[in-house]
Amino acid sequence: GKFTVGDYLAERLAQVGVRHHFVVPGDYNLILLDKLQAHPELKEVGCANELNCSLAAEGYARANGISACVVTYSVGALSAFNGTGSAYAENLPLVLISGSPNTNDPSQYHILHHTLGHPDYTYQYEMAKKITCCAVAIPRAIDAPRLIDRALRAAILARKPCYIEIPTNLAGATCVRPGPISAITDPVTSDKNALEAAAKCAAEYLDGKLKPVILVGPKAGRAGSEKELIEFAEAMGCAVALQPAAKGMFPEDHKQFVGIFWGQVSSDAADAMVHWADAMICVGAVFNDYSTVGWTAVPNIPLMTVDMDHVTFPGAHFSRVRMCEFLSHLATQVTFNDSTMIEYKRLKPDPPHVHTAEREEPLSRKEISRQVQEMLTDKTSLFVDTGDSWFNGIQLKLPPGAKFEIEMQWGHIGWSIPAAFGYALRHPDRHTIVLVGDGSFQVTAQEVSQMVRFKVPITIMLINNRGYTIEVEIHDGSYNKIKNWDYAMLVEAFNSTDGHAKGLLANTAGELADAIKVAESHKEGPTLIECTIDQDDCSKELITWGHYVAAANARPPRNMSV
Numbered sequence: 387g388k389f390t391v392g393d394y395l396a397e398r399l400a401q402v403g404v405r406h407h408f409v410v411p412g413d414y415n416l417i418l419l420d421k422l423q424a425h426p427e428l429k430e431v432g433c434a435n436e437l438n439c440s441l442a443a444e445g446y447a448r449a450n451g452i453s454a455c456v457v458t459y460s461v462g463a464l465s466a467f468n469g470t471g472s473a474y475a476e477n478l479p480l481v482l483i484s485g486s487p488n489t490n491d492p493s494q495y496h497i498l499h500h501t502l503g504h505p506d507y508t509y510q511y512e513m514a515k516k517i518t519c520c521a522v523a524i525p526r527a528i529d530a531p532r533l534i535d536r537a538l539r540a541a542i543l544a545r546k547p548c549y550i551e552i553p554t555n556l557a558g559a560t561c562v563r564p565g566p567i568s569a570i571t572d573p574v575t576s577d578k579n580a581l582e583a584a585a586k587c588a589a590e591y592l593d594g595k596l597k598p599v600i601l602v603g604p605k606a607g608r609a610g611s612e613k614e615l616i617e618f619a620e621a622m623g624c625a626v627a628l629q630p631a632a633k634g635m636f637p638e639d640h641k642q643f644v645g646i647f648w649g650q651v652s653s654d655a656a657d658a659m660v661h662w663a664d665a666m667i668c669v670g671a672v673f674n675d676y677s678t679v680g681w682t683a684v685p686n687i688p689l690m691t692v693d694m695d696h697v698t699f700p701g702a703h704f705s706r707v708r709m710c711e712f713l714s715h716l717a718t719q720v721t722f723n724d725s726t727m728i729e730y731k732r733l734k735p736d737p738p739h740v741h742t743a744e745r746e747e748p749l750s751r752k753e754i755s756r757q758v759q760e761m762l763t764d765k766t767s768l769f770v771d772t773g774d775s776w777f778n779g780i781q782l783k784l785p786p787g788a789k790f791e792i793e794m795q796w797g798h799i800g801w802s803i804p805a806a807f808g809y810a811l812r813h814p815d816r817h818t819i820v821l822v823g824d825g826s827f828q829v830t831a832q833e834v835s836q837m838v839r840f841k842v843p844i845t846i847m848l849i850n851n852r853g854y855t856i857e858v859e860i861h862d863g864s865y866n867k868i869k870n871w872d873y874a875m876l877v878e879a880f881n882s883t884d885g886h887a888k889g890l891l892a893n894t895a896g897e898l899a900d901a902i903k904v905a906e907s908h909k910e911g912p913t914l915i916e917c918t919i920d921q922d923d924c925s926k927e928l929i930t931w932g933h934y935v936a937a938a939n940a941r942p943p944r945n946m947s948v
C-alpha cells in the first residue's frame with residue numbers, strides 16, 4: 387500500500403533504535419497506532435494510563451537510550467506530560483507523540499471532545515514546548531519528514547525529550563520515504579580548538595594541586611561516558627566520589643571509589659575526601675537542594691566542571707567540548723597523583739557489622755537491607771523509588787556489573803513501577819528489582835498488570851511503613867497517613883484467569899527470606915513482597931537529610947522592603 391506519515395514515523399523510530407513503543411489509544415491516534423503496529427521492528431506495549439505510559443517510556447529510555455510514548459490528544463497528553471517532565475529532568479530522550487484534531491477543524495471553529503471546549507487547540511503544543519527540547523506540530527503531510535527528523539535529532543543530541551503532534555487525518559496521508567538515518571544520528575564532535583584549549587586549562591587548574599578529587603554526577607552516565615570516566619580516573623589516580631543520583635555510574639569495587647558524597651549523609655567517608663580536596667573535577671554533577679542536603683553540602687573550592695557538551699574552570703568556559711572525548715583526551719595528558727587514595731586508606735571506615743535477624747524476629751528496615759544486599763548480583767538492575775528506599779538503596783553495595791536506577795531530580799513517587807516495567811522489556815537479560823514504599827506504590831500500582839500481561843519477572847520489594855515517612859520526617863501532618871491496602875492480594879487480583887503474579891507478605895525475617903527464594907525462582911511474572919516495618923523505622927540518613935531539607939524549605943522570604 388501507500389507509504390504514509392505514520393509509516394515515516396515508524397521507520398524513523400525503528401532506525402533510531404526503538405523496539406517497543408508505549409501507548410494508550412484514543413480516537414485521535416488510532417490510525418497512527420495502526421501504522422506503528424504495522425512496522426516489523428516495533429512492538430506495541432499498552433499501558434493502563436498515560437502517566438504510567440510516559441513513566442514506562444522514561445524507564446525504557448534508561449535501558450535503550452531512546453523511547454516512544456504515544457497518546458491521544460489533551461486527556462492523554464496532559465498526563466503523559468508528567469513522565470515527559472521526568473525525562474527532561476533526568477536527561478532522557480523520550481519521544482512524546484500525540485494524536486491531534488483533524489486539520490479541517492480549526493478553520494471551522496469546531497468545538498471538539500477532549501479539548502478545553504474552545505476552538506483553539508494549540509494549547510497542548512505550547513505546553514509541550516516548555517517540557518521538551520523540541521516540539522513540532524505537523525500541519526501538512528509534506529512537512530512531516532522535516533519536522534519529525536528535526537525533533538528526533540534534537541532529542542538525541544540534547545538527551546532531552548521531544549514532542550511530535552500528528553493530526554488524526556494526517557497519520558494515513560501519503561508521505562515520502564525517509565532519507566539516510568545518519569542525518570539524524572550522526573554525533574556532534576568536539577570543536578578541536580576548544581578541546582585543546584580546555585585541556586590546557588585543565589593542566590593549569592591541576593598544576594600544583596596536591597589533593598585532587600573527582601566528583602561524578604548523574605549526567606556522566608547519561609552522556610555515555612562511563613568507560614572514558616574510568617580511563618580518566620585511572621590516569622589521575624585520585625579518589626572518585628559519586629553524587630547519590632550517579633550511583634552505579636562508576637564501579638563501586640574500583641580501588642579509587644571512595645563512596646557516595648551526600649554531605650552529612652554521605653557513605654564510606656566520601657565527605658571527608660571531598661572536604662580534604664584542594665581541587666575538584668565535577669563530571670556531570672548536579673548540585674540541587676536534595677543532593678546538597680538543603681544547601682549544606684555545596685563544595686566551597688574552585689571547581690573544574692565537565693558537562694555533557696561544555697567544560698568550565700574558575701575564569702574560563704569552553705563550549706562544544708563533548709564529555710567522553712574530553713575525558714579520554716585528558717587521560718593522556720594528566721599527571722598521576724594518588725595522594726588522596728593514600729589518605730583514604732588511612733581514614734576509610736571498616737565495614738559496619740550487620741546483625742542477622744533470627745527468623746522469628748519482626749522485620750526491620752536493616753534486616754530488609756541485609757537480605758536485599760544478598761540478592762544483588764552482576765545481573766541485577768535495582769530501581770529505588772522516592773522515599774526511604776532512596777536512602778536504603780544508596781547504602782547498598784553494588785557488585786560488579788550491577789546497575790542502579792534512581793529518579794532523584796524529578797522525584798515522582800511511583801515512578802519505579804512503570805519505569806522498571808519499561809526497562810525490563812528492553813533488558814530481559816537482567817534481574818530487575820524494585821525498592822518502593824507503600825505510598826509510592828499506590829500511585830502507579832496498575833502497571834503491575836502490564837508486568838503480568840507481558841510476563842515480566844520483576845521483584846517488587848514493597849516497604850510498608852504505613853504512610854509517607856519521608857514527608858513525616860520533613861514535616862508531619864494528617865496528610866502523611868494513607869489507607870493501607872492488602873498489597874499481596876492486589877497484585878494477585880491482576881492475574882484474573884490468565885496471569886502469574888505472586889503476592890507475598892513478610893512480617894518476619896524468616897518470612898522475607900522464604901519470599902525472596904520464591905521470587906528468585908518465579909519467572910512467569912512479577913513477584914511483590916510486602917515487607918511490613920514500624921512506621922518510624924527509617925534510616926538515620928533520612929532523618930538528618932529531612933531535617934536540613936525542611937530548614938531549606940522554611941527559609942523566610944527576603945524582606946521585600948519597598
Ligand SMILES: C/C(NCc1cnc(C)nc1N)=C(/S)[C@H](O)COP(=O)(O)OP(=O)(O)O
Nearest residue numbers: 773774798799823824825826854855856857
Ligand atoms: C508523598 C511523598 N512525596 C511528595 C510527592 C507527591 N506526589 C508526587 C507525584 N511525588 C512526590 N514526591 C513522599 S516522598 C512519600 O513519603 C513517599 O511515601 P512512601 O513511598 O511510602 O515512602 P516512605 O514511606 O519511605 O517515605
Ligand SMILES: [Mg+2]
Nearest residue numbers: 823824825853
Ligand atoms: Mg511509606
